[in-house]
Every structure is written in structure tokens, then in C-alpha cells.
Amino acid sequence: MSAGLFSMFLFSILVLLVVYFFFIRDSSYSVTVKSAPPGSDIFVDDGSWGLTRPDGSIELTPLKSGRRVIKIVHPTYECETREVDLKDGVNPAPLIARCKAMAVKPGETCESFSPGEFDKAERCYNKALDDLPDPFTDEALVRALNILIINFDSGKYDVPPQRLAALQKGATFIKKLQDREPNTVLEVGGHTDSVGNDSSNQALSDNRAKAVKDVLARYGVNPAGLQTRGYGETQPKFDNNTEQGKFLNRRIQYSIVKR
CATH class of the missing domain: 3.30.1330.60 (OmpA-like domain)
Structure with a gap:
């Protein structure tokens, strides 16, 4: 291989490394949410990412590096807002949702229901x-x-x-x-x-x-x-x-x- 071709090869490798570390790596993180109520709406930094599967899981990808706020929203469950810090090109461990069923509201009767309730x-x-x-x-x-x-x-x-x-x-x-x-x-x-x-x-x-x-x-x-x-x-x-x-x-x- 001539010196010129070898230099071009090294330059190509350098470009690929720069693209990976400064562009691809920072936008290719994946976070898996587990044990959320099925059918929950998932939001990342207030942007909607869809509904959890019937088993209560969802894969959030691709995510950029940095601190991300994940919200799990369900009409009859209260779920803690969670944060993940995405860095160093490593995907975090699965995020286990912390949710509990909403209680019957004070003064709410369970004897009858109106349309839409x-x-x-x-x-x-x-x-x-x-x-x-x-x-x-x-x-x-x-x-x-x-x-x-x-x-x-x-x-x-x-x-x-x-x-x-x-x-x-x-x-x-x-x-x-x-x-x-x-x-x-x-x-x-x-x-x-x-x-x-x-x-x-x-x-x-x-x-x-x-x-x-x-x-x-x-x-x-x-x-x-x-x-x-x-x-x-x-x-x-x-x-x-x-x-x-x-x-x-x-x-x-x-x-x-x-x-």
C-alpha cells in the first residue's frame, strides 16, 4: 500500500470515529421501561413516545445523551417520574416503573356510574x-x-x-x-x-x-x-x-x- 493510500485509509478511520463519538453515539441510546401499567402513555422530556405493550414494557430509542425525564401516564394509576443519565455510550439497565393504582376519591360513590365514568x-x-x-x-x-x-x-x-x-x-x-x-x-x-x-x-x-x-x-x-x-x-x-x-x-x- 502506498503512503498516499495509507494516509487516506487512516483519515477515513478518523472521520468514522469522529462521526460516531460526536454524532451517532449521542443519539443512539436505548432505555427499556418495564412493569408499567399496560396501555400507559410514555413521555420523554414531555414528548410522547407511545403506549406501553400489553406486558407493560416499551423500548425508548433512539435517545440522545444527557439527563432524560421519563413520565408514565395512565388514567387510573399514579407513577413516579423517573430520570436517567445517558452517557459514555452505555445503555442503562431496564427502568422498572413505580406505579400504584389510584384510590377511590373522597366522596366518590361506587354505587352508580354516569356515562363516561x-x-x-x-x-x-x-x-x-x-x-x-x-x-x-x-x-x-x-x-x-x-x-x-x-x-x-x-x-x-x-x-x-x-x-x-x-x-x-x-x-x-x-x-x-x-x-x-x-x-x-x-x-x-x-x-x-x-x-x-x-x-x-x-x-x-x-x-x-x-x-x-x-x-x-x-x-x-x-x-x-x-x-x-x-x-x-x-x-x-x-x-x-x-x-x-x-x-x-x-x-x-x-x-x-x-x-
């Missing part, structure tokens, strides 16, 4: 589950599970990400019941209001029930202990002539079908 219903649901004795009965568990209101989008059956944390928690209690009483079978029933025609409501309620069962199974519930059924608009619990009644009739309802 999904988060209030979830706070009451969390409290009811936490207040279950040990051991609890299957009837007591079903009463607690039926407090949750899942705010499906109109005409859709995908479980909203913000409700995944509630179903994850419910799954832990259903698993306890299955471990203690393996022959028990719970029905996950889907119900709609009276808007739309009978056939579409029947299919919608059936698909919503199946979607909830799938989520519970993903969180470890034995699917053999769950069965689904769509009831459409055939079993209203409230008056479908009012918005309040329609809101409450759009529901997932658990029941015991076998012991």
Missing part, C-alpha cells in the same frame, strides 16, 4: 378486588369483576389499551380462583345497547366477549375455565331510552356457569 368505575373495581378476603368466594369475585366498564369504541370490539391494566389485575384473581377451584367455569358475557340492528349487535357482543377472554388468557388465565357468549341487546339491565341506560347496558358481565 370509565376511570371511576375502574378505581371502584380495583378497590373491590383489593378488598376481597382470602380466600374469596366465586360470587364475591364475580361481583367485583362486574364493576369494570370497558369503553369499547362504537361498533368495535378491540379492548381499549387503557383497560388492559384492569383486566391484568382481574386475571390475577381469576387465576387464584382457578388454582383453588379448578372445576369452576366463568362466562364472559357481551352485551350491547339497543342502537343498531339485532344481528349486528349480536355479532358485536359475541366478539367483545371473545376479545376480553383472549386478553385474560394472555395474562395467564386458563382459557378452559372461561366461556364466552354474546347476548346482543336481549338482556338490558337499564332503560335503553336514556343515555345513562345505554351506557350501562354496553357491558361485559361475568357469571358462574359451572362449579
